[in-house]
Amino acid sequence: MSDAHAAPMSLGTRLARAPGVFYILVLLVIVFGVTEPSFLGAANLGNIGLQSAILLMLALPMTLIIMTEGLDLSMGAVLSLCGIVLALGLLKGYELPVALAAALAVGLAFGVANGALVAWLDLPPFVVTLGTMGVAQGLALVVSDAQSVVGFGDAVSRLYGTHVFGVPFPVLVAVAAYALMHFLLYHTRFGAYVFALGGNRESLVLAGARANVYLVAVYALGGAMVGLAALLLTGRMNAGHPTAAIGMEFDAIAAVIVGGTSFERGNGWLFGTLLGVLAVGVLKNGLNLLAVQSALQVAAIGLLVIVALLVDGLREKR
Amino acid sequence: MAALHLTTGVRAAAYRLLVVAILGVTLAFASDAFLTTNNLLNVLRQASLYFLLASGLTLVILTAGLDLSVGANVGLSACLAASVMQATGSASLGALTGLGAGALVGVLNGALVTAVRIPPFIATYGTLWMLHGATYWYMGGQTIHGFPSGFRQLGSGYWAGIPVPVYVMFAFLVIGAFFAQRTTYGQEIYAIGANPTAARLSGIPLERRLLLVYTLSGAMAGLAALVFLARLNSAEGDIGESLTLPAIAACLIGGTSLFGGVGTLAGTFIGALILTLVLNGMNLLQINGNWQPLVTGVIVVLAVLVDQLTRRRAELRA
Numbered sequence: 001m002s003d004a005h006a007a008p009m010s011l012g013t014r015l016a017r018a019p020g021v022f023y024i025l026v027l028l029v030i031v032f033g034v035t036e037p038s039f040l041g042a043a044n045l046g047n048i049g050l051q052s053a054i055l056l057m058l059a060l061p062m063t064l065i066i067m068t069e070g071l072d073l074s075m076g077a078v079l080s081l082c083g084i085v086l087a088l089g090l091l092k093g094y095e096l097p098v099a100l101a102a103a104l105a106v107g108l109a110f111g112v113a114n115g116a117l118v119a120w121l122d123l124p125p126f127v128v129t130l131g132t133m134g135v136a137q138g139l140a141l142v143v144s145d146a147q148s149v150v151g152f153g154d155a156v157s158r159l160y161g162t163h164v165f166g167v168p169f170p171v172l173v174a175v176a177a178y179a180l181m182h183f184l185l186y187h188t189r190f191g192a193y194v195f196a197l198g199g200n201r202e203s204l205v206l207a208g209a210r211a212n213v214y215l216v217a218v219y220a221l222g223g224a225m226v227g228l229a230a231l232l233l234t235g236r237m238n239a240g241h242p243t244a245a246i247g248m249e250f251d252a253i254a255a256v257i258v259g260g261t262s263f264e265r266g267n268g269w270l271f272g273t274l275l276g277v278l279a280v281g282v283l284k285n286g287l288n289l290l291a292v293q294s295a296l297q298v299a300a301i302g303l304l305v306i307v308a309l310l311v312d313g314l315r316e317k318r
Numbered sequence: 319m320a321a322l323h324l325t326t327g328v329r330a331a332a333y334r335l336l337v338v339a340i341l342g343v344t345l346a347f348a349s350d351a352f353l354t355t356n357n358l359l360n361v362l363r364q365a366s367l368y369f370l371l372a373s374g375l376t377l378v379i380l381t382a383g384l385d386l387s388v389g390a391n392v393g394l395s396a397c398l399a400a401s402v403m404q405a406t407g408s409a410s411l412g413a414l415t416g417l418g419a420g421a422l423v424g425v426l427n428g429a430l431v432t433a434v435r436i437p438p439f440i441a442t443y444g445t446l447w448m449l450h451g452a453t454y455w456y457m458g459g460q461t462i463h464g465f466p467s468g469f470r471q472l473g474s475g476y477w478a479g480i481p482v483p484v485y486v487m488f489a490f491l492v493i494g495a496f497f498a499q500r501t502t503y504g505q506e507i508y509a510i511g512a513n514p515t516a517a518r519l520s521g522i523p524l525e526r527r528l529l530l531v532y533t534l535s536g537a538m539a540g541l542a543a544l545v546f547l548a549r550l551n552s553a554e555g556d557i558g559e560s561l562t563l564p565a566i567a568a569c570l571i572g573g574t575s576l577f578g579g580v581g582t583l584a585g586t587f588i589g590a591l592i593l594t595l596v597l598n599g600m601n602l603l604q605i606n607g608n609w610q611p612l613v614t615g616v617i618v619v620l621a622v623l624v625d626q627l628t629r630r631r632a633e634l635r636a
Contacts, residue, residue, distance in 0.1 A: 073443070123622045124576050126384065126439040127566070131618035134563050138612025146608055250447045253440065263437050298451035302444045309434055 019260045020311035021275045024304070028279060032286035039289055046168070052281035053174035054236070057229035058252035059277050060181045060270070061222035063261050066253070067268035068197040068218055070118060070125040075226055075249035077136035078110045080242055082230035084144045087240025090152035096159070104227035110136060111223015115216030140242035149240035160235025170232045177225065182270055184221075194218060195268070247298075254301050255280045258308040279304065330573050334588045341595040349602040359481055361591075361598050366487035367546055368590040371561055372568040373494050374424075374538030376586045377531045379569055380498070381511045382578025383438035385532065387427060388539045388565050390449035392558030395420040395543035397453050400462040400553035409469035416547070417540040423449060424536020428529035446562070454555040463552035473548025483545050487587075490538075494583040507531060511578025563614045567593050570621035577629060593617065 032039040058075050065072050082103040089099030110132060117128045162169040185191035193214045196204040204211045234240060259276030261268045280301055287297045345352040352358075371388050378385045399416030403409060423445065430441035475482040498504035506527050509517040518524050542561075547553055572589025574581025596617070597610060 071439070117619065117623075121623060121626060123619075123626055126443075127570075127576055127622050128619060130386070130563065130566065131615045131622070134611040134615025134618065136615075138609055138615060141608035142606070142612065247447060247450075250443065253443070257440070263440065293455050295451040295454035299448045299455075302448040305444060306430070306434060306436075309436060313435070 019269075019272060020308050021259050021272055021279060024258065024308060024311070025275055025279045025282065028282045028286065032282065032289070036286065036289045039286060044285065044289070048278070048281045048285045049171050050168060050236075051285065052277050053170035054229050054232045055248070055251055055255060055280065056174045056274065056277045057177055057225050057232065058248060059255040059259075059273050060177055061218070061225045062249070062252045063256050063259070063268050063270060063273045064181075064185065064194050064218050065125075065222055066256050066261050066263060067194055068215060069263060070215075070219070071129060071253070072114060072219065072222055073126060073129040073249055074110060074114060074133040074136055075222065075252060076245045076247050077133045077140065078107055078223065079226050079229055079233060079245035079248060081110075081136045081140040081143075082107045082227045083234045083237075083244055084140050084149060084240040084242055086156070086230050086234050087149035087152055088143065090155065091149060096155045100227075100231055103230045104224060107223040107225075107227025107230065108220055109223065111220040111226070112216060114223070115219030118219065119212040119215035137243070137246070144240065144242045146242060150238075154238065156231065156235040157238040160232065170235070173228070173232060177228070178270070178274065185268070185270055190214060190217065198268075250298070251280050251301060254305045257305050260308075260312060331585065331588070334571070334573065334585065334592065337592055338588065338595065341592065341599065345595065345599045345602065348599070351602050352599070357598070357602070359484075361594050362484045362487075363481040363549075364598065365587075365590045365594040366481075366483040367542055367549075367561075368564050368568045368593060369487050369587055370483075370490060370538055370542040370545060371565040372572075372586050372590055373490055373583055374531075374535030375565055376494075376569050376572070376574050376581055376583055377498065377507055378438070378535045379511075379574045379576060380507050380578060380581055381528060381531055382514070382576070383431065383528065383531070384442060384566075384576070385427060385535045386439060386442040386562060386566075387423065387445040387449060388535065388542075389558045389560065389562030390446045390453070391420055391423045391536055391539035392543040392546060392561055393453045393555070394423065394449045394456075395540040396547040396557050397457055397462070397553045397555065399544060400465070400547055401456075403465050403469065404462050407466065409466045412465070412469065413544055416544045417537055420540020420543060421533055421537040423539070424533035425529070427536065428532035431532060432525040432528050450559075457553075457555040459555070461552055461554050465548065465551060469544075470548045470551060473545050473550070483549070486541075486545060490541075491583055491587050498583055503527070503530070508579055511580075513579070560611070563611065563618060564593055564597075567614055567618050567621060570618060570625060573625075575625050575629065576622065577625075 038044055058079070062072060062075065085106050086099050086103040089102050090096065094102075114125070114129055114132055117123050117132075118125045160169055164172055167175075185194060193204060193209060193211070196209075197211060197215055197218070201211055233245060237244065255276035256273050257276070258279055259269060259272030259274070261272060283300055283304060284297050287300060288294075292300075371392065375385050375388055395416045398419045399412040402415040403412030406412070427438075427442050427445055430436050430445070431438050434441070436444070471482055472486070473483060477485060498507065506517065506522045509520070509522060510524060510527055514524065543558065546558065550557070568590040569581070569586050570576070570589065571592050572581065572585035572587065574586060593614070596613065600609065600613065
């Protein structure tokens with residue numbers, strides 16, 4: 001609070017205080033910009049935006065979940081399942097809004113289930129969501145018979161390719177999601193409780209707040225966002241695939257941690273998550289341009305997380 | 319106090335053996351193929367793979383940690399062992415490579431947990447995807463098959479009519495139980511899980527013991543990789559991928575508490591047996607394999623639930 005009244009910081013102080021993710025992002029852009037001339041082209045930058053849109057949809061609620069000292073390992077599997085539901089709905093001849101509503105409902109159901117198991121039954125989130133990950137993955141395999149779902153027309157892919165005032169539809173959805181999440185986290189009672197859920201749950205309960213309801217809401221919000229992200233995923237692939245997004249929660253968790261949200265103190269920073277998503281997106285895109293196999297890109301993201309943690313750890317010690 | 323522990327322990331073991339009996343009787347009625355020597359030996363052989371993987375994991379969970387990388391570790395260790403065996407034709411060099419790679423991954427996990435101070439489930443979840451990426455990159459879509467017949471005995475051989483892996487399982491059950499119950503190391507591992515602060519204050523070198531359990535978990539994954547490889551007689555990038563959830567399920571069904579300090583290797587053995595009976599039964603009843611992750615996921619959630627309810631009841635009684 002006192003920051004607001006402090007004297008304006010000089011540029012040097014601001015830079016010195018900037019979190020590690022800022023430097024990491026700048027460094028990545030410089031490295032790829034120098035080694036691969038096409039990296040800084042408008043087409044490629046637009047591509048990074050498109051690729052980051054889906055990841056941001058997962059990373060935003062993941063930030064809130066991690067702030068409550070929780071975790072959601074089921075997001076990738078649930079996203080795959082929601083994509084299958086959306087694709088199957090369209091294939092059966094339902095209109096896009098109906099199919100999307102079904103996908104959202106499935107995502108929301110998983111979110112509520114995760115939240116209920118974590119909040120009311122007080123189960124450890126990482127193992128619970130590992131279990132629901134298996135459930136979602138199994139359901140996706142069962143309803144799709146382990147096959148890709150294709151041939152459902154181009155309603156979703158046309159929507160995906162739409163531009164509104166020159167802004168691609170997926171980026172627009174991601175920006176809207178960011179704005180919504182920012183509003184919820186920083187301007188509502190819900191947001192204040194999210195901070196308290198991680199940092200000081202006992203006092204929240206003592207103050208008479210229904211902490212568990214808010215904790216379920218955090219996971220439910222994550223489920224709903226995953227359902228919405230299925231629209232973008234299906235639009236991009238114009239197909240549903242039962243394992244399409246397996247492991248995407250790893251990228252989301254990486255983005256959140258790189259962005260400076262901590263597991264232990266209820267510290268969260270939404271803008272940091274945005275920077276973290278961009279850092280992961282830039283890293284993947286740059287490695288793609290350098291023709292590094294996608295298998296090794298995962299290792300690079302893991303390394304990015306470790307570097308970010310070490311950098312922030314060192315700066316904290318100093 | 320000791321008597322109380324014994325009776326609750328005995329009761330818990332009796333409950334689990336009852337589950338084994340019920341599953342056995344049900345399956346015997348449901349399928350004629352169940353009560354054949356071949357199938358029962360098959361169950362034991364399948365259980366031995368889960369047990370080997372879950373035994374190291376049990377030690378990790380006893381310290382209130384988690385190792386989500388065991389399945390991916392099996393993948394990398396198996397592929398490295400396979401390629402060394404193919405290149406040198408030596409089974410012992412291959413075995414050494416598999417065990418060494420597994421243990422090294424364990425050291426990496428231990429270092430991330432103790433030195434970089436990343437929460438265990440995040441650190442090992444990160445190594446999961448990194449190992450996964452490294453294995454796919456290393457294999458480049460290739461399959462390695464055909465190993466020395468002496469090596470293949472480890473997975474598919476028989477001694478006195480009983481599969482070799484079953485002997486390996488019982489050997490490690492005895493060694494593991496002795497290590498956990500009768501050595502200072504084992505007691506310190508229980509102490510760390512029960513109360514890390516008290517353990518540290520009483521002079522237990524926390525970091526070194528944690529490093530030890532993660533290394534053991536990695537080495538056991540390396541051993542499981544060898545048994546698996548010798549059984550399949552071929553290695554692909556995705557080998558071991560589907561083993562993590564069953565291994566965790568075996569620990570939890572066996573009564574190892576995620577909260578640390580509670581659990582035994584005998585319990586994990588029964589857990590592996592129960593899980594194998596369920597999966598074997600699904601096979602015999604010709605239920606589509608796509609249902610397996612779903613069922614394993616539900617079992618994991620139920621097992622965590624039982625763990626939490628048991629703990630609550632114990633707290634109420636105390």
